Amino acid sequence: MQLRNRLMKRALRLVVSAESTLQRGVTACLAGLGRLRNRLHQTAYVVKNRSSVLLEVPVAACIGPLGFSFGHEGWHHLLDLLREYDQDPSLCPEESALSRFYERYQPSSMAELPEHTGYVPQFRPAFFEYPWGNFRLDYDPEISKKKNQERSRFCGPASEWRLHSDFDQTIRLYKQIRRTGYRPWRYGFIGGVLLRRANGEERFVVLEGNHRLAVLARLGAKRVWVSFLEGFYHVLSESDVDQWYFVRTGACTVADALAYFNAFFELNGQERLVKLRLRDARVPPERKRRCDQTER
Numbered sequence: 419m420q421l422r423n424r425l426m427k428r429a430l431r432l433v434v435s436a437e438s439t440l441q442r443g444v445t446a447c448l449a450g451l452g453r454l455r456n457r458l459h460q461t462a463y464v465v466k467n468r469s470s471v472l473l474e475v476p477v478a479a480c481i482g483p484l485g486f487s488f489g490h491e492g493w494h495h496l497l498d499l500l501r502e503y504d505q506d507p508s509l510c511p512e513e514s515a516l517s518r519f520y521e522r523y524q525p526s527s528m529a530e531l532p533e534h535t536g537y538v539p540q541f542r543p544a545f546f547e548y549p550w551g552n553f554r555l556d557y558d559p560e561i562s563k564k565k566n567q568e569r570s571r572f573c574g575p576a577s578e579w580r581l582h583s584d585f586d587q588t589i590r591l592y593k594q595i596r597r598t599g600y601r602p603w604r605y606g607f608i609g610g611v612l613l614r615r616a617n618g619e620e621r622f623v624v625l626e627g628n629h630r631l632a633v634l635a636r637l638g639a640k641r642v643w644v645s646f647l648e649g650f651y652h653v654l655s656e657s658d659v660d661q662w663y664f665v666r667t668g669a670c671t672v673a674d675a676l677a678y679f680n681a682f683f684e685l686n687g688q689e690r691l692v693k694l695r696l697r698d699a700r701v702p703p704e705r706k707r708r709c710d711q712t713e714r
Contacts, residue, residue: 492686495519496632520574549675
């Protein structure tokens with residue numbers, strides 16, 4: 419009887435071990451197939467969009483056009499909105515980080531970018547202009563002047579309609595990607611421009627897909643596939659500073675130009691989080707009443 423019991427226990431251990439080995443093999447196989455599928459989708463995307471170039475970048479190296487980082491050491495208003503939503507799914511737009519951001523961060527000039535690093539430039543361009551232009555290869559200063567800050571989602575001011583629209587879009591995208599996964603080959607890749615210092619250090623400035631990247635960062639992504647955009651710079655190198663539009667035309671000194679460029683490496687959003695109290699959750703009574711009325 420004892421012998422039979424020992425044999426049965428040994429046989430059971432062998433069966434459990436075989437099942438565990440098989441399960442690991444199946445899991446590894448499925449993971450491999452998933453990676454292969456992604457590679458095939460990416461290859462198909464490049465073939466279909468011949469001008470596109472895909473590259474994989476660390477989320478920590480991704481930054482918005484106004485110097486707010488998507489990395490965990492930085493601060494970004496969309497990431498803070500998702501953090502608040504996770505804590506309270508009944509969050510109202512007027513009570514959110516998005517509302518505080520639009521209300522308290524309203525830069526009067528792009529010169530505020532280097533100023534947050536402690537450098538005060540003489541070159542003070544209009545909204546969304548830099549020493550190199552506006553990231554487009556065919557930069558036209560007359561067209562650039564027509565940009566409306568109030569219609570931008572990168573800063574305030576914002577109308578109540580835009581606040582609610584941006585809030586709803588962000589939360590809806592968060593739920594969708596969390597449910598079905600990130601499928602860039604169907605909806606398009608995050609797009610932008612790579613900034614490269616002389617020492618090789620890089621930042622990827624996100625021009626398209628800020629909401630998608632915020633969602634991916636919130637879900638724990640460490641690296642993401644991105645693409646360059648047709649008609650835009652692919653790489654802006656520090657070594658080419660003399661060729662940047664406003665430097666070349668004499669409107670901007672090399673020192674000022676490099677101060678704007680270096681701001682993307684020195685800023686991450688934390689400096690404005692503290693200065694502008696962007697995480698102050700206190701809500702004025704009249705705004706709280708609007709939230710309550712919306713919920714009813």
